Amino acid sequence: MRVVVALDGRAGEDLARRLREEDADVRAVVAAPAPAAAALDALSTPEAAELLAELSRADVLVVEGRPAALTAELVAACDRMSVRIVPVSSRSADLRLAASLGLTAHDPGAPAEELLAPPVSIAPVAPARGRVITVWGASGAPGRTTLAIEVAAALSTSTQRVALVDADSHAPSLALATGLADEGPGFAAACRQADRGALTVAELSRISSTLGELEVLTGLNRPGRWPELSHRRVAAALDACRSWVDDTVVDTAAPLERDEEIVSDLVDGPRRNAATLAALESADVVLAVVAADPVGVSRFVRAWPDLRAAAGATPVRVVVNKIRAGALGVDARGQVRRTLERYTGVTDVAFVPWDARGTDAAMLAALIAHVAPRSAVPTAVRRLVAESLAPREAGEAPATRHSLRRLARSA
Numbered sequence: 001m002r003v004v005v006a007l008d009g010r011a012g013e014d015l016a017r018r019l020r021e022e023d024a025d026v027r028a029v030v031a032a033p034a035p036a037a038a039a040l041d042a043l044s045t046p047e048a049a050e051l052l053a054e055l056s057r058a059d060v061l062v063v064e065g066r067p068a069a070l071t072a073e074l075v076a077a078c079d080r081m082s083v084r085i086v087p088v089s090s091r092s093a094d095l096r097l098a099a100s101l102g103l104t105a106h107d108p109g110a111p112a113e114e115l116l117a118p119p120v121s122i123a124p125v126a127p128a129r130g131r132v133i134t135v136w137g138a139s140g141a142p143g144r145t146t147l148a149i150e151v152a153a154a155l156s157t158s159t160q161r162v163a164l165v166d167a168d169s170h171a172p173s174l175a176l177a178t179g180l181a182d183e184g185p186g187f188a189a190a191c192r193q194a195d196r197g198a199l200t201v202a203e204l205s206r207i208s209s210t211l212g213e214l215e216v217l218t219g220l221n222r223p224g225r226w227p228e229l230s231h232r233r234v235a236a237a238l239d240a241c242r243s244w245v246d247d248t249v250v251d252t253a254a255p256l257e258r259d260e261e262i263v264s265d266l267v268d269g270p271r272r273n274a275a276t277l278a279a280l281e282s283a284d285v286v287l288a289v290v291a292a293d294p295v296g297v298s299r300f301v302r303a304w305p306d307l308r309a310a311a312g313a314t315p316v317r318v319v320v321n322k323i324r325a326g327a328l329g330v331d332a333r334g335q336v337r338r339t340l341e342r343y344t345g346v347t348d349v350a351f352v353p354w355d356a357r358g359t360d361a362a363m364l365a366a367l368i369a370h371v372a373p374r375s376a377v378p379t380a381v382r383r384l385v386a387e388s389l390a391p392r393e394a395g396e397a398p399a400t401r402h403s404l405r406r407l408a409r410s411a
Contacts, residue, residue, distance in 0.1 A: 001116055004055055005029045006063040007088065011108065015062065015088075018112040028054050032064035039077035056081045062115055065089030065098050065105045067205040075101050086115050093130070093161030093245050100201045100243065130242040132250060133389060134279045136307065137289030138299040139254040143321040144289050145177050146359065147352065148251040150378055151287065154385040155247045156213045163208065163215040163245040167234060169226040169275040170253040172219025177363070180209045186218035188225065190240070191233035199240040215245060229275035238282045247389075250283070252276040256306040280310040285389060288316050290340070292323040292332065292354070297339055304344045317388045318346050324354040350388070352380040 002025045005016050016026045030051060038048040038055070055061060061078060063069050065087035078085050087098040087105040098105040106115055133155075135148040149164065156162040165187055166174035175182035185207040193199040193207075208215040220226065241248040253276045271277075280286060288307060290300040307316065318340065325332050333351055340346045358375035 001025065001060060002027050002058045003060045003062060003116070004035070004051075004058045006032050006035050006061065006069060008032045008064065015108075015112075015115075019062075019116070022112040022116060024060075024112070024116055027058055032066070032069040035061060035063060036069055036071045036074045039071070039074040052077075055083060058083055060084050060086055060116065062086045062088060065091070065094035067094075067097060067202070070094075070097060070101065070103075072101065072202050075103070084119075088115075091159050091161055096130075096243055097201050097205075130244070130246045130248060131284040132238050132242065132248045132279075132282050133285050133287065134250045134252060134283035135287045135289065136252050136276065136280065137254060137291070137321075138296065138303045140291055140296055140299055142289045142291035142296055142300075143352075144254075145173050145251050146377075147287065147289055147319060147321060147381065148174075148249050149177065150381040151385060151389070152214055152247075152249040153212070154378065154382045155249070155389060160247065161215070161245040162213070162247045162249065163204075163217065163241055164211070165217045165238070165241070165248055165250045166219030167229060167250050167275045167279045168219055168253045169229050169272060170223060170255065172221075172223065174216070174251055175218040175221075178211050178216065180211065180216060180218055182218050182221040184209060184218060186220075187237065188220055188228045190217055190237040191229055194236035194240055195230075195233045199237060201240075201244045204240065204244045219251075226272055226275070227270035230270060231274035231278045234275045234278035235282050238279065250279045252279045254303075256280075256303065256310055277310050280307070280314070281312065283311065283314050286311050286314055286316045288318045290318060290320045290336070292320050292336060292351075293327040296322075297336060301339070301343045304346075317350065317384075318344075318348070319350045319352060319384065321352045322354040323351045350380070350384045352377055352384070 003019055004027055005012050005019070007015055008031055012029045016029045019026050028051065034051055035055060037044065038052045042049050042052045061083050063085060066089065070087055075085060085103055087094070087103050088108050089095065089105050090107050095105045104119060133151065135144050135151065137144040152162050152164040164174065166172050167187060189207050190199055190204060193203055208217050210216065220228070238248060238250065253273065255273050256276060257273060290296055320336050323332055323336070328335050337349050340349060353376040355375050355377045358377055
């Protein structure tokens with residue numbers, strides 16, 4: 001059996017050795033994205049043309065299952081050449097990508113004979129669905145965007161793929177906060193594609209930007225384009241994200257009012273706050289951010305009934321941000337906790353301290369966790385993620401509001 005191996009570094013050589021021990025004829029060992037690049041443009045380089053010719057003579061292509069290496073163009077080219085593709089990956093998002101292309105991914109440590117064996121027809125299994133985590137906060141810059149970025153970074157691991165989405169229809173700032181270009185297609189393009197029923201995993205990977213290990217769908221580059229983020233479009237786009245990544249962290253705007261439905265005669269007319277409401281309704285978990293000062297707490301308390309109405313039965317985890325004694329005096333945490341319990345009934349509260357130096361440094365490097373890993377902010381966010389947002393094991397039931405209340409209390 002003639003095999004082409006497309007894995008980066010030592011992994012490719014090790015797999016080629018194991019395949020040769022099973023009497024496979026390994027014709028080439030190349031970088032993971034090389035076959036996809038050759039399938040897209042065989043004339044780009046002499047090496048690409050040579051690789052495509054070698055691939056046409058092979059029986060099996062063993063390729064890494066990440067989006068840059070496993071593309072629809074590569075699958076189509078291999079189908080034309082009757083080459084069987086064997087994706088190799090252990091990341092759940094990559095398994096979903098392979099399933100969306102009609103392939104079955106294998107663990108990188110799988111025996112060589114398993115990779116060479118012909119596929120066995122089995123009953124289809126519904127692919128795992130990712131979560132949507134919506135970050136909301138009352139008006140007044142409580143730190144929604146900063147916390148959304150840090151939460152996404154804390155959730156991202158070698159086996160957990162995470163996307164960061166800017167669904168703010170009033171003051172989108174994710175691209176500015178992370179240093180990414182805001183002229184790309186971003187979330188608005190995803191919404192347009194979803195409205196046409198054309199938003200696929202491959203398309204999401206194409207229009208997204210990368211921030212380290214994170215996939216980012218940047219927001220509107222002009223707030224005046226807010227009609228593009230309709231309720232139906234946003235809900236459909238976030239639903240598509242569930243098949244793309246394990247966790248989608250959504251940054252939203254503060255306003256929750258539905259007054260437009262009263263003053264407008266258009267039943268299906270655009271709503272400025274539709275994106276925020278759709279993100280809250282689509283969420284599996286809502287992180288509600290409170291600014292730790294008298295004004296921030298007051299605004300949050302007044303907006304709490306509207307938030308609960310918009311979120312419905314979705315668990316809401318309250319996060320008090322920028323906590324410091326200077327704004328609230330002695331026992332700042334105790335004061336905020338007692339106020340929230342009295343006026344909202346919230347008893348479980350997570351606290352993120354104020355770190356001006358780390359936050360300012362992150363404006364130059366996007367992530368506080370990268371420039372100041374020992375800062376109190378990423379430490380508190382990691383604790384929040386571990387307590388409230390830890391990825392579920394397979395078969396584990398989703399967390400309920402009651403189970404969230406049993407989580408460790410921040411003091």
